[in-house]
Amino acid sequence: MSVELGHFALIMAFATALMQTILPMWGAVARDPALAGMARYSAFVTFGLVLFAYIALTLAYIGSDFSVANVVMNSHSTKPLMYKISGVWSNHEGSMLLWVMILVLFAALVALRGGGMPERLLASVLSVQGAIACAFLLFIILTSNPFLRLADVPFEGQGLNPILEDPGLAIHPPMLYLGYVGFSVAFSFAVGALVHGRIDAVWARFVRPWTLLAWIFLTLGIAMGSYWAYYELGWGGWWFWDPVENASLMPWLMGTALLHSTIVMEKRDALKVWTILLSILTFSLSLLGTFLVRSGVITSVHSFASDPARGVFILGILTVFIGGGLSLFAWRAPSLKQGGLFAPVSREGALVVNNLFLATSAVAVLVGTLYPLVLETINGSKISVGAPYFNLTAIPLFVCLLMLVPFGQSLAWKRGDLIGVGQRLLAALGIAIVSILITFAVTRGGPVAAPLGLGLGVWLIAGSATEIISRCYRRGLSWKVVVERAFGLPRSAWGTALAHAGMGITVIGIAATAWGVESLAVVAKNEPLAVGPYTVSLEQAFKRKGEGFREDVAQFTVKEGATPRGIIESSKRVHTGREMPTTEAGIVTYGFGQLYASVNEILPDGRVSIRFYWKPLVTLIWGGALIMALGGAVSLADRRVRIALSAKNKRALALRAEAKA
Amino acid sequence: MAMTRKQKRLTLIASAGAVLAIAAGLILYALSDKIVFFYTPSDIVKQNISAGSRVRIGGLVETGSVIRDASMNVTFRVTDTEKSLTVHYKGLLPDLFREGQGVVAEGIYQGSSDVLADTVLAKHDENYMPKDVADALKKKGVWQGGKAQ
Numbered sequence: 001m002s003v004e005l006g007h008f009a010l011i012m013a014f015a016t017a018l019m020q021t022i023l024p025m026w027g028a029v030a031r032d033p034a035l036a037g038m039a040r041y042s043a044f045v046t047f048g049l050v051l052f053a054y055i056a057l058t059l060a061y062i063g064s065d066f067s068v069a070n071v072v073m074n075s076h077s078t079k080p081l082m083y084k085i086s087g088v089w090s091n092h093e094g095s096m097l098l099w100v101m102i103l104v105l106f107a108a109l110v111a112l113r114g115g116g117m118p119e120r121l122l123a124s125v126l127s128v129q130g131a132i133a134c135a136f137l138l139f140i141i142l143t144s145n146p147f148l149r150l151a152d153v154p155f156e157g158q159g160l161n162p163i164l165e166d167p168g169l170a171i172h173p174p175m176l177y178l179g180y181v182g183f184s185v186a187f188s189f190a191v192g193a194l195v196h197g198r199i200d201a202v203w204a205r206f207v208r209p210w211t212l213l214a215w216i217f218l219t220l221g222i223a224m225g226s227y228w229a230y231y232e233l234g235w236g237g238w239w240f241w242d243p244v245e246n247a248s249l250m251p252w253l254m255g256t257a258l259l260h261s262t263i264v265m266e267k268r269d270a271l272k273v274w275t276i277l278l279s280i281l282t283f284s285l286s287l288l289g290t291f292l293v294r295s296g297v298i299t300s301v302h303s304f305a306s307d308p309a310r311g312v313f314i315l316g317i318l319t320v321f322i323g324g325g326l327s328l329f330a331w332r333a334p335s336l337k338q339g340g341l342f343a344p345v346s347r348e349g350a351l352v353v354n355n356l357f358l359a360t361s362a363v364a365v366l367v368g369t370l371y372p373l374v375l376e377t378i379n380g381s382k383i384s385v386g387a388p389y390f391n392l393t394a395i396p397l398f399v400c401l402l403m404l405v406p407f408g409q410s411l412a413w414k415r416g417d418l419i420g421v422g423q424r425l426l427a428a429l430g431i432a433i434v435s436i437l438i439t440f441a442v443t444r445g446g447p448v449a450a451p452l453g454l455g456l457g458v459w460l461i462a463g464s465a466t467e468i469i470s471r472c473y474r475r476g477l478s479w480k481v482v483v484e485r486a487f488g489l490p491r492s493a494w495g496t497a498l499a500h501a502g503m504g505i506t507v508i509g510i511a512a513t514a515w516g517v518e519s520l521a522v523v524a525k526n527e528p529l530a531v532g533p534y535t536v537s538l539e540q541a542f543k544r545k546g547e548g549f550r551e552d553v554a555q556f557t558v559k560e561g562a563t564p565r566g567i568i569e570s571s572k573r574v575h576t577g578r579e580m581p582t583t584e585a586g587i588v589t590y591g592f593g594q595l596y597a598s599v600n601e602i603l604p605d606g607r608v609s610i611r612f613y614w615k616p617l618v619t620l621i622w623g624g625a626l627i628m629a630l631g632g633a634v635s636l637a638d639r640r641v642r643i644a645l646s647a648k649n650k651r652a653l654a655l656r657a658e659a660k661a
Numbered sequence: 662m663a664m665t666r667k668q669k670r671l672t673l674i675a676s677a678g679a680v681l682a683i684a685a686g687l688i689l690y691a692l693s694d695k696i697v698f699f700y701t702p703s704d705i706v707k708q709n710i711s712a713g714s715r716v717r718i719g720g721l722v723e724t725g726s727v728i729r730d731a732s733m734n735v736t737f738r739v740t741d742t743e744k745s746l747t748v749h750y751k752g753l754l755p756d757l758f759r760e761g762q763g764v765v766a767e768g769i770y771q772g773s774s775d776v777l778a779d780t781v782l783a784k785h786d787e788n789y790m791p792k793d794v795a796d797a798l799k800k801k802g803v804w805q806g807g808k809a810q
Contacts, residue, residue: 344669344673353676361684381698388691389692392690392691397680522732572756600753
């Protein structure tokens with residue numbers, strides 16, 4: 001029953017979303033406050049209905065209702081509760097429902113927090129959000145109904161794809177979607193501004209927290225997906241330049257550019273038209289990512305079933321919103337009031353450089369991702385664009401950008417003093433160069449790129465530290481005053497420093513992969529095998545039965561010199577039900593590095609064929625991403641302080657905004 | 662040395678142009694040099710692929726053709742039922758590598774139907790066949806599946 005109610009709620013949600021699209025926009029254009037005021041209520045109602053539908057599906061999963069086709073295919077009555085809940089988004093239909101739920105959640109949050117916004121802007125923003133929700137709700141209702149009942153109710157479900165049965169992956173999709181879909185708010189704000197023909201610093205102030213929020217979640221989602229691929233797929237790599245990964249990287253790159261250009265717009269009322277364009281492009285890349293992953297034009301673990309109707313439908317949505325957004329931009333942007341120009345050597349100038357590099361690297365990734373599809377359509381030849389392409393395009397652009405980051409971060413607004421900044425950064429540069437030299441000396445004969453990459457990471461971290469120190473410390477100040485000043489710094493300054501330092505930490509982790517060691521061998525019992533600084537030897541190989549699987553386990557003892565450092569085990573698992581084999585990698589963390597074992601086969605004579613990696617500093621890759629997200633959160637906390645203006649200020653702000661119109 | 666409006670605008674345009682030119686150059690170079698073409702075994706023979714070029718091949722693993730030795734070297738034959746190629750590979754094969762199933766291998770074509778592979782990909786789950794392989798086999802009429810679940 002609740003399943004039918006869920007389906008019904010979804011159809012109702014389509015109706016209210018349609019209302020949310022048409023009435024407020026009409027109200028905004030015709031300046032009818034009553035119609036414009038409909039925006040908030042319809043956003044709440046739409047959210048309530050989609051949430052109801054979502055809960056109905058989740059309850060069907062929890063209660064193992066095998067009359068629902070979606071539950072049969074992706075769940076099993078013996079699954080732990082967590083995987084019943086995450087089973088909802090382990091498949092095409094359910095994950096699209098999650099996508100829409102997050103979309104309408106963002107609309108409801110905008111409506112909730114939009115009290116201080118000019119009524120007409122709020123109405124048109126929510127109207128655009130409603131339009132996106134309409135499109136995707138229609139998509140679900142027409143092509144991907146998760147509430148489909150079966151006439152013959154099977155006794156048991158087919159279970160979840162075993163590689164998806166993992167806590168990391170259970171939360172990866174919601175995180176990623178919060179990021180992807182969060183950028184829809186920036187898109188809606190951009191379209192709203194274009195409809196009104198008014199953009200100013202106030203607009204940027206409203207849109208920035210949403211962009212930041214989406215960016216934080218996208219950063220976490222990408223990091224989590226990367227770590228999952230690393231430990232679950234058993235290949236030992238953490239990034240494959242797979243189209244699906246690129247689909248999440250492109251909005252991240254463009255979104256990072258947007259985050260920085262919004263700052264310029266907020267602080268200096270410049271780069272306005274560019275920021276609007278970036279808002280449209282960022283969400284366009286999110287939509288493109290959804291299309292690539294969901295339409296089946298590329299195949300991977302993420303593309304569930306390839307029904308051509310779905311691909312065409314999403315392509316239609318893509319065309320309407322990207323095409324519509326860009327056409328509106330082309331039509332209205334010339335009429336927008338341009339922002340002021342500024343001196344090239346200034347914080348604004350540096351942020352323009354940041355935007356150039358980020359946007360071009362997003363384009364480089366886009367070209368590499370779409371080129372195979374385009375070429376196949378044009379002349380039928382099949383190609384693969386892999387790591388060599390991306391390493392040659394996106395990486396150099398990114399390295400150039402990162403080398404400039406500490407300069408940009410230290411330049412003053414309006415007119416920066418490059419020589420002064422250079423002097424301030426001298427210590428940071430010294431630290432970076434010394435660390436490169438020391439690393440070269442220690443790892444003599446090793447790969448050249450690794451110490452340079454490490455130096456780049458150190459440069460970023462030291463640059464961030466310099467920025468904070470130079471803002472709190474003056475010669476002659478007592479330590480107490482310095483600490484007070486440090487606490488007195490705006491949170492956004494700390495946020496920036498943390499995020500940039502986090503990037504530096506990730507860069508160090510990535511650079512250190514060049515020092516990784518791989519040992520591939522067939523070993524007998526107690527036969528030692530050297531893996532970097534460690535020696536492993538096979539302790540035992542045995543069979544084991546677990547819940548829902550049976551496995552061949554190889555257990556190794558780890559020694560560093562003569563000191564025992566514990567046990568590592570890896571197994572070849574066969575999941576009952578689907579009879580699908582997986583490799584369970586064994587991972588032990590030592591310091592920031594990890595020892596990684598991936599068993600290939602346990603031979604009949606008891607010998608084990610295995611692959612070991614020693615990956616020094618590898619955890620820094622994800623640790624750095626966490627710190628980046630933390631930096632974003634600290635900045636957001638600052639925003640909240642400023643957004644939570646007193647009611648009086650809010651009204652004043654709104655009045656000022658209206659007056660400018 | 663305050664800059665005039667014109668100078669500011671020119672600086673902006675010049676720097677944007679420079680970054681774009683560098684990016685375009687990198688992309689064009691990488692696209693001409695760093696991409697790998699996909700072939701079926703028949704394509705390799707028909708199109709006279711020269712030895713030493715990097716290729717990606719796909720097809721079915723020929724039943725009974727997989728030979729492993731003690732030091733983790735593997736050879737197997739990949740077929741599209743018309744022609745077949747011998748793939749040499751050292752390392753771990755993916756979990757879902759099976760005789761009679763679809764596979765994609767990437768490496769250097771050695772001439773005379775031999776490929777020295779550095780990457781071997783199988784499917785991610787039991788319902789899924791690498792798209793390149795599925796398309797190639799469908800064209801040959803060997804395999805009609807493809808409806809996942």
